[in-house]
Amino acid sequence: MFDYCVIGGGIVGLATAMRLLETYPGCSLILLEKEEALGKHQTGHNSGVIHAGIYYPPGSLKAELCRKGADATKAFCQENGIRFDVCGKLVVATSALEVQRMEALHERSKQNTIEVQRVSEGELKEREPNIRGLGALFVASTGIVSYADVCQAMGRRIKALGGEIRLSTRVTGIREVIDSVDIASAGENWQAKKLVVCGGLQSDRLAVLAGLSIEHRIVPFRGEYYRLPASKNDIVRHLIYPVPDPALPFLGVHLTRMIDGSVTVGPNAVIGFAREGYPRLSFNVSDMADYALFPGFWKTVFANRGSAVTELRNSLWKPGYLEECRKYCPSLKLADLLPHEAGIRAQAVRKDGALIHDFLFAQTDRMLHVCNAPSPAATSAIPIAAMIRDRLMQGC
Numbered sequence: 154m155f156d157y158c159v160i161g162g163g164i165v166g167l168a169t170a171m172r173l174l175e176t177y178p179g180c181s182l183i184l185l186e187k188e189e190a191l192g193k194h195q196t197g198h199n200s201g202v203i204h205a206g207i208y209y210p211p212g213s214l215k216a217e218l219c220r221k222g223a224d225a226t227k228a229f230c231q232e233n234g235i236r237f238d239v240c241g242k243l244v245v246a247t248s249a250l251e252v253q254r255m256e257a258l259h260e261r262s263k264q265n266t267i268e269v270q271r272v273s274e275g276e277l278k279e280r281e282p283n284i285r286g287l288g289a290l291f292v293a294s295t296g297i298v299s300y301a302d303v304c305q306a307m308g309r310r311i312k313a314l315g316g317e318i319r320l321s322t323r324v325t326g327i328r329e330v331i332d333s334v335d336i337a338s339a340g341e342n343w344q345a346k347k348l349v350v351c352g353g354l355q356s357d358r359l360a361v362l363a364g365l366s367i368e369h370r371i372v373p374f375r376g377e378y379y380r381l382p383a384s385k386n387d388i389v390r391h392l393i394y395p396v397p398d399p400a401l402p403f404l405g406v407h408l409t410r411m412i413d414g415s416v417t418v419g420p421n422a423v424i425g426f427a428r429e430g431y432p433r434l435s436f437n438v439s440d441m442a443d444y445a446l447f448p449g450f451w452k453t454v455f456a457n458r459g460s461a462v463t464e465l466r467n468s469l470w471k472p473g474y475l476e477e478c479r480k481y482c483p484s485l486k487l488a489d490l491l492p493h494e495a496g497i498r499a500q501a502v503r504k505d506g507a508l509i510h511d512f513l514f515a516q517t518d519r520m521l522h523v524c525n526a527p528s529p530a531a532t533s534a535i536p537i538a539a540m541i542r543d544r545l546m547q548g549c
Contacts, residue, residue: 155181158336158345160324160359162186164196164300165526166351167307168538173349174314176542182316183343185336187323192304194429195353196531198496200378200409200417203227203237203296204529207244208397208404211264214512215527218540220267222533223294229535230298233306240410242295242392243272245286245481251396252287258396259290268293283388286481295392299412300531327363327520334519347545350522354428354499358443360522365515369524370447373428373440374403374498376420377468379490386414393481401460406477417493418478418485423468424454424461431495444502452506501525512537514544521545 156177159170162184170184188194203226206219230237246255262269272280272289280291308318326337327348334348352359357371381388393408403422410416427437444450454461467473471487478485501509501524513525521544526537 154333155183155343155345157182157347157349158334158343159184159349159351160336161351161353162188162191162304162308162318162320163194163351163353164192164304164307164531164534165353165523165537165541166349167191167304167311168534169349169351169541170311170316171307171314172535172538172542174311174316179315182311183345184311184316184318185322185324185338185343186318186320189321191308191318191320192301195496195499196304197301198376198431198494199300199531200420200496201297201299201411202242202392202409202529202532203239203298204532205242205267205292205294206265206529206532207258207262207267207269207290207292209265211261215533216265218533218536219529220265221536222529223296225535226298226303226532227296229303229306233310235298235302235306236412237296237298238410238412239294239296240391242292242394243277243281243284244290244292244394244396245277245284246288246396247286247480249287254396254399255288255290262290262292281389281391281393283484284393284481285483291391297392297410297412303531324359324362327359329363329517329519346519348520349541349545350520351526351541352523353526354497356499356522356524357501360515360524363520363522365517365520365522367515367524369501369503369509369513370444370449371428371499372444372447372450372453372502373425374422374500375425375468376422376496376498377433377474378417378419378493378495379474380493381416381418381485381489382491383415385489386416388416388482388484395481401457406474408478408482418490419493420496421464421467421474421477422498423464425497428497428499431497433495447502447504449502449504449506453502453508456506498528499525512540516544
């Protein structure tokens with residue numbers, strides 16, 4: 154019998170386990186992860202950005218958690234000797250309409266108490282000779298890190314605090330009884346007084362496995378990246394982001410400096426044919442059936458059909474993808490787009506087709522399922538963990 158069990162070895166699950174052990178010294182805790190290593194899915198396939206939070210509505214939970222998370226992530230890296238770089242981000246406007254949106258974004262950033270500097274077209278050219286735009290916003294506090302390294306450090310911290318981590322352990326059964334939760338995997342069983350499920354791409358399936366009634370499904374969106382050749386590792390000094398279009402559900406293609414010195418471009422956002430199929434053309438019949446039989450999937454496809462067609466076209470036709478990059482980096486050529494592993498975003502979708510962009514929990518007396526932890530969950534993981542802990546305790 155454990156005091157706590159956490160299912161999921163991504164950054165949110167790890168941060169939650171770490172926070173519980175720090176809050177309740179001497180408690181017993183086990184973390185179960187179906188992969189052979191930590192952070193193998195969304196955490197290990199993101200762009201590695203420590204976000205500042207300028208995009209989120211002022212006063213919103215996402216804005217608050219992102220600000221706190223950026224500071225907490227940097228502090229955790231310093232405490233654990235993890236390399237990170239506060240290189241800053243430029244949000245570049247390439248049209249008159251984007252300049253208007255950029256001004257609105259600047260006002261939002263001030264309301265979110267994030268220091269942002271306006272950059273003129275001339276100043277942009279001085280800062281970034283290879284980037285073209287009519288102006289930009291400079292967010293000095295944005296950084297980069299390897300979240301895989303953060304996960305490994307969190308895993309070491311959990312063990313140092315007395316927690317147990319079991320890898321290659323796929324959960325096959327969850328049953329809540331009066332005074333505990335029974336958790337089963339192949340040939341092994343555990344009991345815990347409290348269970349937290351941070352299942353990411355499998356969160357809806359784990360909720361159903363636990364007998365919960367949910368009205369959403371996880372739809373996987375592939376984010377396809379390219380890597381630039383090493384000869385172009387100095388093509389930008391900062392991260393280069395587009396001004397977001399409020400009519401589109403995702404941010405768009407950007408240039409990202411990575412902590413290893415490389416530069417990636419991406420991601421796009423196309424429907425994935427497998428929840429965990431990172432290679433191109435990955436296909437899983439069960440995964441496709443899950444969302445193809447869910448009415449909300451077809452409603453969201455119809456509602457976003459214009460952008461869906463464009464994203465699919467650019468996924469299948471490399472020159473189209475290149476044009477998205479060349480809007481603000483015109484020197485890029487087709488030969489510069491080298492293969493890079495894709496990421497897959499666990500997008501929760503309601504029955505009415507609405508994309509869920511906020512946190513979504515399902516809770517019973519002894520279980521808390523994190524059904525949706527929206528971007529930027531990696532940046533915000535440490536304060537998200539505190540929120541999960543508080544919600545778990547409220548269920549006592």
